[in-house]
Structure formats: C-alpha cells, structure tokens
Amino acid sequence: MNDSPALLQPAVFFDRDGVVNVSPGEGYVLKPEDFHLSPGIIKALAICHQRGFKLILVTSQQGVGKGLMNQPTLDAIHVAMQEALAPADACFDGIYSCTHLSGTCSCRKPSPEMILQAQREHGIDLTRSWLVGDHDRDIQMAVNAGVPKTIRILSHHEPGITATHTLDSTEGLTALLAEVL
Ligand SMILES: [Mg+2]
Numbered sequence: 001m002n003d004s005p006a007l008l009q010p011a012v013f014f015d016r017d018g019v020v021n022v023s024p025g026e027g028y029v030l031k032p033e034d035f036h037l038s039p040g041i042i043k044a045l046a047i048c049h050q051r052g053f054k055l056i057l058v059t060s061q062q063g064v065g066k067g068l069m070n071q072p073t074l075d076a077i078h079v080a081m082q083e084a085l086a087p088a089d090a091c092f093d094g095i096y097s098c099t100h101l102s103g104t105c106s107c108r109k110p111s112p113e114m115i116l117q118a119q120r121e122h123g124i125d126l127t128r129s130w131l132v133g134d135h136d137r138d139i140q141m142a143v144n145a146g147v148p149k150t151i152r153i154l155s156h157h158e159p160g161i162t163a164t165h166t167l168d169s170t171e172g173l174t175a176l177l178a179e180v181l
C-alpha cells in the first residue's frame with residue numbers, strides 16, 4: 001500500500017441490511033435466496049465508482065456469532081451479491097463483517113475498527129469519504145472513524161443522531177450521490 005496522500009482514494013462506506021439489500025427487519029438474512037437488492041442501489045453503487053470512490057461494505061452479521069448461520073453461508077451471500085453487482089461495475093472493493101456476539105469483540109459498530117482496517121488495506125482518504133447507513137450505529141461509526149459525511153436511509157430504526165443527509169429510501173440515493181460526490 002502506498003501512503004502518499006496524492007494516491008489515496010476516497011471511499012463510500014455502505015452498511016448492508018436496509019441499505020444495499022432490503023432490511024430483514026429484526027432478524028438476519030440467512031441464505032442467498034433471502035437477499036434482495038434495494039431499489040436503485042445498483043446505480044447508486046455504480047456512480048460511486050464512476051466518480052472515483054472505492055466501495056466498501058461494513059456490515060454487522062451477528063447471526064454468525066449466534067450460530068444461526070455459518071461463515072461459508074455468509075460468504076456465499078456476498079459472492080451472490082457481488083455477481084449481481086458486477087455487470088454494472090458496482091462490486092464492492094472490500095467487504096468487512098463483524099460476525100461476533102455483542103460485547104465479545106472490538107469491531108462491532110459503532111467501533112471505527114472496520115473502517116480503519118479498510119483504510120489501511122485499500123489506501124483510503126477518510127477525510128473525503130462518505131458513509132451510507134440506516135442505523136445510529138452506522139452514523140456514529142463514521143463519526144468515530146473521522147468520516148465527515150453521512151447519508152441516512154430511513155428504516156424501522158429510530159433516528160437519534162443526525163446525518164449529513166437523510167433519505168426516505170434508497171430510490172433517491174443515485175440522485176443525491178450524483179450531486180454531492
Ligand atoms: Mg442496516
């Protein structure tokens with residue numbers, strides 16, 4: 001990795017459930033067939049690449065820690081996701097998952113750890129980066145990592161922390177990203 005500031009690239013960090021794919025509610029997506037991309041998300045991801053931003057997925061998948069699914073199943077869900085995104089050049093450049101039980105690790109949101117690991121591994125300029133999430137923990141993770149701009153997709157999670165921008169659904173995401181990136 002080259003740390004020269006001129007070669008660092010900004011990123012858009014995406015939460016998964018409720019942003020990239022339709023929220024499973026209080027439960028988990030436990031198999032690839034139950035993973036459904038959100039309306040308009042492929043174009044939204046593609047425009048990030050078009051504007052020179054890396055795409056990084058940061059997701060909490062405690063269902064693995066709880067024994068509801070295993071790591072190979074989670075990996076299979078992500079392989080299928082990447083295959084669906086590939087034709088539009090909308091694949092994630094990095095995927096970071098916290099699969100641990102609450103209170104048993106240091107990477108669970110709102111810890112900045114997954115973002116900071118991606119920053120090291122992908123040469124990301126956090127000061128020019130964005131995060132898109134649907135939960136206070138996502139927005140707080142961005143704040144904790146020094147990612148200055150955030151977009152909240154409203155969901156069943158009650159908003160407590162104010163994001164830079166708020167959208168009713170992912171359908172407006174492409175237009176907003178086209179304006180701000
Ligand atoms: Mg979410």
Ligand SMILES: [Zn+2]
Pocket residue numbers: 097098099100105106107108
């Ligand atoms: Zn963790």
